[in-house]
Amino acid sequence: MEDVDETLGTALRRWRDRLSPADVGRIARAGRRAAGLRREELAELAGLSVDYVVRLEQGRATHPSAQVVASLARALQLEPAERDHAYRLAGLLPPRDGTISTHVPAGVQRMVARLGEFPVGVFSADWTLLSWTPAWAVLIGDPAARSPAERNLVRAVFATGPRGLASWPVLNDGDGLNRALVADLRTALVDHPADRGLTDLIAELRVGSAEFARLWDEGAVGRHVSARKVIVHPQVGEVTCDCDVLTVPGCEVRLVLYTVAAGSADAEKLEFLRVTNGLSADGSAPSLRGPFPTP
Template identity: 35%
Template sequence: MNRAELASFLRTRREALQPEDVGLPRGQRRRTGGLRREEVATLSGMSTDYYSRLEQQRGPHPSAHMLAALARGLRLSLAERDHLFQLAGHAVPHRSVRADHVNPGMMRILDRLQDTPAQVVNHLGETLAQTAPAIALLGDETRHTGLARSAHHRWFTDPRVRQRHPAQDHETQSALLVAHLHAAYTRDGRGSRAATIVDDLLARSPEFTRRWQEHPVPGGYCPAKRFLHPEVGALELHCQTLVDPDQSQTLLVFTAVPGSESDEKLRLLSVIGAQVV
């Protein structure tokens, strides 16, 4: 681990980022040219003290998980992320692991949607980043670990997940998720993370097995959906999608018809916040 080079790299990338780049107000008393240390720490989901010690060459040896969080917080490109890992003494992540890294362009768009339920997911249904309204609507989907990171996996293994959708919509949702996991498996092949998820579900879920054997093909990724929220009740939302160039990540933006009951409930959720979930 090259502490001096790591500290210098973090500092230069922090100073190059402007508050507007990450959806933060500049304010009138800002003295630094770029972001403050505490802002980078918040964006990366770590304490200000932890991040500050890294820049001061006296911090602990960061784990791969912490480096990935820093790469997202600093809006690094994949090449910059690889360099960050090397400076910290870690092997450069393989391409399959890079599916965890949010495209910087996606992050810039997400930063400008902070008042809207929006999130970035990869082709395995793993949520990589969410706005606060998305957390209020869906819960913190980035907290999951292991195979449960995949929404496809959770749907067939955790009965609580289905409680967020009306029972009459479960068949449609199941078919959609299996179709998209099938597409990911076809793309990545045996030995991939997609294959690990599929193998586990084939062993655990008869429903998944039955649908998998039908060789489903995905249609529209995110049609209109109905949600059952524990605090505000039923919502009918539309989902607009933006796919990055290599098709590995999708930005999902949930909206309601203006003036509708669902629109009012989304506004209420933005006030209530994520503490209700």
């Protein structure tokens, strides 16, 4: 039975207080009073408005959506049991077995925070972008400006229209990437047969993309390999990067990491983007973004 004095607001404050700025890739400035994360920092990390976080902690917002709770759990680096506790405090059922997890282990989050110099994106098993470094937002475009559906890489590769590659300025790698993505979705469907979002995505692409339908019906198999990718940026033009896909044993998330050779013209372009967008040398953002929409 839950503690009668425990609310989602008290739990959020407790979890926020235990995180240090370094845990989320921030620099603790001199004179900082808060030992843990500020509400403003939690709001930015979770993609929420500061006012909404305040209302949650004060108990004035009592019915957050499952998407909001999942975002807060990732931002606060909760363990699975703590994440489930947050869902219950919000009056929601925790994610059930057979569905794709959006949980990013705390160790992975700390590692990504320390890779702030590089564009890094963290993806779930269905290739939906879960979190990213400021350098990723500068190079690829701020994912916070896209809907959750538009943050799915498979949809971006195969779909046409506004959800397609127009929102991801990475030139398509062709059949190799396509086969690997289709194979990943097939594996995810075996592992998560009860995930409605995954089955809907597959059904959508089988109808909307002849290429996806062909590869799916063929039983395409493939694997991700290190590759060169060209990113077309509106400020600096083409940036050629080495792309690596990293996996974590015992965890479903994938890390996509873009790097360039030191001293190259592409490195100069990335440095220019970091400086002009206000990122420090380690890729961290010195000021908060906003405002964010209230759910």
